[in-house]
Amino acid sequence: MGRVAAEEAASCLRELLEKEPEINCIFAAAPSQSEFLEELCKQPGIDWTRVNGYHMDEYVGLSLGHEKSFNHFLSESIFNKVPFKSANLIDGSRPVEEETARYGQLLRNAPTHVTFMGIGENGHIAFNDPPVADFEDKEVIKKVKLDLVCRQQQVHDKCFDTLDEVPEYALTVTVPRLMASQYIFCIVPSDKKHDATVAALTGPVSTACPASILRRTDNVRMYIDKACAGNLAK
Known part of the structure; x- marks a missing residue:
């Protein structure tokens, strides 16, 4: 699944680069994206020197390069x-306040061509968990309190050993800013x-x-594996 998603994403990037001098992409940082990111790096014909990379969320309190940070995950991946x-x-x-202002301005100055994301166990996109998600949000990036299901997922994904280690707060790009992307690739493996x-x-849009x-x-392409799909086709 990750390979197929990467091949189609690469085709999208190549087409955009034929029309644009440079493009802007937002990436998700999660183990669910690892196969996709590995395969995307292998795809031929992408002029990465004309691609600006961004990411959609980060834990409050973790510095650049911290081994548990999302910036570290994406740098390595x-x-x-x-x-x-x-x-x-x-x-x-x-x-x-300084970081949300700084990063928000970066994103305002860089309209997003492609966003690569997943879906959380609680249905979140980025760290827009159900209690804090706002489909009409006026912010570009904001601080949020992570809900319990989200924090437990970080343990399930083996990002942290225990729930107590998972930060309670994060910065997240908001729903409207994610949805403003020209193209969205959503990669969702796992029965979880x-x-x-x-x-x-299939449920209400809420x-x-x-x-x-x-x-x-x-403008969304979603990729799910058999474990995630279950009996969805029925």
């Missing part, structure tokens, strides 16, 4: 593997994501399942 024009990292250790995926695809907002646009 893609930003340091191919020659981006720029890799723009969220620094969770900076004062929140089955219920959230079913809710996103912040109870933030990923349901993806149904309001026709």
Whole structure:
């Protein structure tokens, strides 16, 4: 699945680069994206020197390069593997107001061509968990309190050993800013994501399942594996 998603994403990037002098992409940092990112780095014909990379969320309190940070994950998974024009990292250790202002302005100055994301066990996109997701949010990036299901997922994903180690707060790009992307590739493996995926695809479009907002646009491609799909086709 990751390879197929990467091949189609690469085709999209190549087409955009034929028309644009440079493009801007937002990436998700999660183990669910690892296969996709590994395969994307292998794809031929992408002029990465004309691609600016961004990411969609980061834990408050974790500095640049911290081994548990999302900026570290993406640096190791893609930003340091191919020659981006720029890799723009969220620094969770900076004062929140300063960092949200800084990164928000970066994104305002760089309309997003492609966003690569997943769906959380609670239906979140980025760290827009159900209690804090806002489909009409006026902010570009904001501080949020992570809900319990989200924090437990970080333990399930083996990002942290215990729940107590998982930060309680994070910075996240907001739902409207993610949805403003020209193209969205949503990669969702694992049976742990089955219920959230079913809710996103068949339930009400509401912040109870933030990923349901993806149904309001026709620029989304979703990739799910058999474990995630379950009996969805029925």
